[in-house]
Amino acid sequence: MCGILFTNNSGEINTNEFMIALYLMRHRGPDAPLGFYNYENIMMGHNRLSIVDLHDRSNQPFFSEDGRYVIVYNGEIYNYRELAKKYNVQMKTSSDTELLLMLYINYGPIMLNWLNGMFAFIIFDTQMKKIFVARDRLGVKPLYYNVKGENYTFSSEIKPLLHLLKNYSLDNIAIRQYKKMRSFFNNRTIYQEVKEFPPGCYMEGNVLYRYWENDYSDKQPPSDEELKYLLESSVNYRKIADVKIGSYLSGGLDSTIITGLAGVQHSWTVGFREMNEFQWSHLAANHFETEHHVIEMNKSQFIDLSKKLIREKAEPLSVPNEVLLYYMTMQAKKENTIIMSGEGADELFFGYDRIFKWANSSEKWDLEQFSELYTYGSQKDLEIVEDAIQPFLKWKKPEIIVAAFFQEAHLRGLLKRLDGATMLNSVEARSPFLDYRLVERLSGVGYQYKAKDGVVKAPLKRVFKDHIPIEIAERKKVGFPVPLEQIFGVSFKGESYFDKWFNYNLEVLGELL
Template sequence: MCGISGFISRQWPEQDLRAMSNCIRHRGPDAEGIYYNSRDGVGLAHRRLSILDLSSAANQPFYSSDGRYVMVYNGEVYNYREIAAEYGLTTRTSSDTEVIIEMFARQGIAAIRQLNGMFAIAIYDIKEQQLFLFRDRVGIKPLYYFFDGQNFAFASELKSLFSLPVTKEVDTTSVSNYLYLGYIPGRNTIYKHFNKLLPGSYAIIKDKQVSEHSYWKLEDAITPSVITNEADAFAQLKELVISSVRYCMISDVPLGVFLSGGVDSSLVAAVAQELSDKPVKTFSIGFNESKYNESGYARQVASHIGSSHHEFIVKENDAIEIVEKLTGIYDEPYADSSAIPTYLVSQLARKEVTVALSGDGGDELFMGYGFYYWAKRLNNPLIKAFRHPIGQLLRASGDNRKKRAAYMFGYPSAARRKSHIFSQEQYYFTEKEIHELLKSPRPVLFDEELDDHPRKLSVIEEQSFFDIKNYLPEELLVKTDRASMQHALEIRVPLLDHRIVEFSASLSQDLK
């Protein structure tokens, strides 16, 4: 886990590159590396958090053995040893960094499809004077870029781009989407000209042109038929989870697990403990208020699996102090209050370990959120029969959430209801309210975000795929990355191994 930044511009000197790197020094306190090519106006910067091959030989920027390519990279590729063995790579280091660039030198863009892991990669081709950017399939690692038609820059965080002499202009469409969804979907950010490279995508930058392409899509994992046999599904998923957790435990530094006591984190912790020959360190956050405090569940799980458990009870002053820091951490609007406990559990874990495993992704892949149950309830024949009086009762309520729920009962078709299902747990404004506030185009709607797929999906399945493509990378994983990297802590997410994601897409809704 690290921080990367860079640019292609003849207007920005090397000191601007160093300023970009300095803005994200918290992501990599162990080493800094700079590549600056004054002939091409190209700069690459890297802040290193040492996880694999702790020697200086693995520092970045890293050159290919033939000297043609230079790379900076953030993340981890878990299957790098298998790749090196399969292709007979003779490497100078024991790091995944070298395997990535040597595979790219051999196979070009096709090499990325062989990587299993989380990554944001920038590779400059010195010979052809072109830059390649890659982002992992699910969007675990962030990668932002700025392009105004003349100058191009990229970075792990927006604050690094903000250090450049560029103008920031708020995008009202992004504001509209943020108010409706609680985050900004797709490639946009809150500012014009500042974008995200989409998950599963790569970009080629050459001659002041930026072209983006996809190398992986969730839709490609949707099969014409689904897995319906529970025993077969259980066996397949068990094998995949064990394999993924084993991969995620590869580390040359101390490692632990976030443990909330919920199903997903408990599963990851239990498998990690089963694979370890000593007690795994687990970490949880609790609260003084009993109705919010779930730390007791985490303690019970830790006791059952035999982990070495660490707990922090959040006090009011702790939360207030962190709220004041959030603007500087997230760089654009962020609506999830769980950013506070995530920050605190990362702070707690970093005192003991450098790498932590998280259960993120399970709710999205296997429909664990409450709004999935809302969707199922709406199909109840009794509710369908009385949807008009139910809607009237909800609209008469003084509770804003109930008023928003009333919109769902006003739509006779599932296609029109689905965009409102989400608002019951996450969103704050209706489309009409946003339009009245901003006089802007209506927010992006759920059904406009899905590409073609080989079988007809239910409304609830579409909901789940929307979450995986949007909520997961643009909200949940943003929180995990920013909160952990403030403390130079690497978070790994075994349940988001692309093999598990693809498996979930082929699984019957009834088994989720």
């Protein structure tokens, strides 16, 4: 896990400014000297967080043996050893970076379909003067860019791009998205000049191509044995590392299953004294005999750390619990460089039961009802909701529209939260529920399987009932609690606590602009 920076616009961006921008995300990779490569109009930078093959030979930018190709890469390819063997790649390192580069050299873009992992990378061909950019299927690893004509600047974070741009402006559509839906959609960021590189896509010769699109057509449910195998395989892949692995453990169903399957030594939970899940996390930790760490936050810390996060990210936070994740990961870094997390389970298994129950029972799409069930801001603004959901209306059936929206659009907001909370602490988060094999297998499998007999996440509870405490298997789902009412005080008439949260974020961000 690392931070990458690239530009082919060295005519406007000088080396000194590029290096300052690269250093702004030093937290993403403090384990090696700043990596830098300069060739004609190209500059490539890298911050390395050493996870696999800790040797200096795997530092980046990384070059092909003949020096023609150079790569900067952020992520993990979990099946890289199998791919190296299958395609007879003679490795000089034990790093997935080398494997990525060699597969591209030998096979071109088709190699993206073989990768099981999370990634964003850029390869430059010094002979053909061509760049190749790619991002993983679900957008687990971030990649942002600015484009001016044929000049591109890419970064793992927004803040370095703002430093290089100098002049930038807020996107009014994005602000409306945020204040209504607490996130950004259709590859927008809060800045007009900065876009998010779309997941499941690659760019070659300044042309964008889609290499992966999820299929939500009707599928038969997997057997319990198949589901168990897929999740166990996903967790085992994500245990591949040369550093210590821990796990978030709230005591909810998802984190409990992952913690148990991963067999970690250290588990972590966080909350407020007056609002937490400590009882449940202790129950799970005692069951698995982990060294459990309970992190308690107070309201003053929440305000201080939320301001720090907004300033570090140079964008508003989507959900308040990102602050708690950040604080917990700050402590977890003392023991673990990798953290297992349960992101993706609610999207895949219809854990948001109220909205999925509605979608399953609806024959026709109803935008107003969707907005009422999903959105957070008090302003109606249906135009913004319609714009966000538009790419998914092609599926026609309300259940599939909602499933696709959550799996692809809603999830991206949670992944930004997870990346910010972890990478600012030089920690890599891994999410087994986001293994593309699991996602592809369960997409299109219906509500009657995922909520059988009205039981939310029924397959997970059934398959893993003998592996986790029965109290947790039978526990009702709760959110990640943050006492916004106590932190921000009494609401004004017609203003929700989320309205206050949105305005607070925008005010803190405004101090930077």
